[in-house]
Amino acid sequence: MDTRILLGAFIVYSLSTFFYLLNLTSERKNSYGRIAHFLLLSAFIIHIMSVVARYFIAGYTPITNSHEALSFFSLCIAGFFLYVKKIYKVEILGAVILPVVLVILIFATAMPSDIRPLPPVLNSYWLPIHTIFSFIGNAIFLVSFFISITYLIVEKGLKEKRFSFSIMRFPSLEVLDSINYRCMSYGFIFLTIGIITGSIWASNAWGAYWSWDPKETWSLITWIIYAVLIHNRMAIGWRGRKTAYMMILGFFSMLVMFFGVNFLLGGLHSYM
Amino acid sequence: MSDIQLLAFGFNHTTAPVEVREKLYVSEEEIPSFLQELKDTCIRELVFLYTCNRMEVYICADDREKAMESLYRVFCNRFKIRPEYLSNYTYTLEDKEVFRHLFLVASGLDSMVIGEPQILGQVKDAYRIATTFNCTGFYLDKIFHKTFNVAKRIRTETKIGYNPVSISSMAVELSKKIFGDLKRKKILVIGAGEMCEIALRHFQKEGIADISVTNRTFANAKRLAEEIIGTPYPFEDIPLLLTEVDMVLSSTGASRPIIDKPLITTVMKKRKNKPLFLIDIAVPRDIEPDVNNIENVYLYDIDDLKDLSQKHLSDRMKEAEKAKKIIEEEVEKLSRAINQVDVAPLISHIVEKFEATRENELKKYIVKLKNVDDDTLKTIDILTRGIVNKLIHPYIAMIKENGNPAVLETMKKIFRFGEDDEEKLDNRKQGE
Structure with missing residues (x-):
């Protein structure tokens, strides 16, 4: 049931991606962007419905295995992108973000999606609180990674005086940097809450706030990278390219924390 | 179209030098x-x-020679020139060429800076003025409306106006790529020359309100600042101003750079790395x-x-x-549309003429046929109708098929099209 709804969401996301790419290559400004936006909004709502359906079928917050995690992760990315679009009117960036949502969803559907009984250690009200905050934080960092790459491309073009296609169509440096700043602050807040709620839950479940499990360690490394970045931006004006590079570094650290630990390093967090 | 002459007469920047x-x-x-x-x-x-780059008159007239004559008369009288002088620098276009040329003009293809958008507005204004003085009619209305469509089609289907080409509009476009919205941005102008003024007008159009002006001669800075509504500053304030503004437009006559790397390095520290866009249009360079x-x-x-x-x-x-290519397409369409409008009365005239003759003859002979x-x-009616239709067909x-005015002219002569209506009436009365 829920996987069928998810498949529906996937199809609408694909259509939205198609129109976003069309919007990028078309000369008419935002003629396809509106269609793409409408499709994205619909896909997002259908996607929420699939998560809610799974919640009722399984009886627990469906963020407990790889299929559920990736599906929920892509939902957070789509949701955060909708928020960014509302504030900055950057329809054109859909061509960058939506393909990412789509790829993650493909991986999600490729993972086994059968509903299994919940491991007792996860059976806690901390499950939704900890996972939702952490996932939203990670989704924000992922969006900022792609925004940073876009920034670096546009910046390079302007510095080297090539007034090319990418520069004409993408948002201005100031807008991209400002989105990045927002990502940095919000992502940091969510990551911090994720870590705090996680450690409270850990003290309840495992008896210790912090046990240097690989996931905990990497989340701390990620947290430090973003903390340094935020400090330097406020104190000595690290902005633009420096911010972009740091966001990319932070993103890779987050990738290790998010995927690497589960698939490679093992430890207390490897449920997926 | 032969009873109507479409003409375009005038000169542009390629045919007439600026003195003319x-x-x-x-x-x-x-x-x-x-x-x-x-x-x-x-x-x-x-x-x-x-x-400023062209003067053109688009005309729809009954008689080409007379129209040209009166055009020359008016032009020569008004500008106090001899006809030979005028014919040296002008061109005259006819029929299809008229709207092909107008399409080219309106879409900016005939402009000095190819693809520039202002010309369309100027064409629209010209047409509007003509309509307010009741100078247009069926043909020019049709042609000009089509022109506006074609120009719009070219804007959307090609990238003709996609990238800016003038120095000022490029400076504006680049700063938009750096800063996005320019409304709350500050600009500093070093130098008080004409180039600065032109560029500043472009920036003002984008909503920049905070303008600082400085110049080695303070009086000149003050003069430019008054003209464009900015604030003048003494030349020594440049390092301080650099920490506050977002953009700098520099165009002084200085022989050595007035802004160097150490200065900007310290300035950027004070700005906490807020982006700075420097436009140096001076030769030798100021930065x-x-x-x-x-x-x-x-x-x-x-x-x-x-x-x-x-x-x-x-x-x-x-x-x-x-x-x-788009223009060629549209020229064909419009020329067909205009010709069709024109031939419709001729066709119905021919059909009527044949039909009248048929009815006439039929009536004469039906009287003679008794007991039918x-x-x-x-059957007789159908037969005669068939014969007549077959006979008309090749003419129609x-x-x-052929928009050639000479052919149409011949047809009109054969069928006496346009000759006084009384004759037609007479024919019908005879028929009755």
């Missing part, structure tokens, strides 16, 4: 009287297009080129801007080829 264009000058207030003067009896419809290597500083000098302009112009040339039943009458087909 200066001489043939019409001020805005004079245009209405000029229109009235031109609207001679033999000119049915008229639009007068005048910009050291390696300032561009500092992070968050974007320096464009006159050569950078000229290179970009060149590149954008060659892009436009490529797009112009696409635009010309209705069926036979019907020829008129429909």
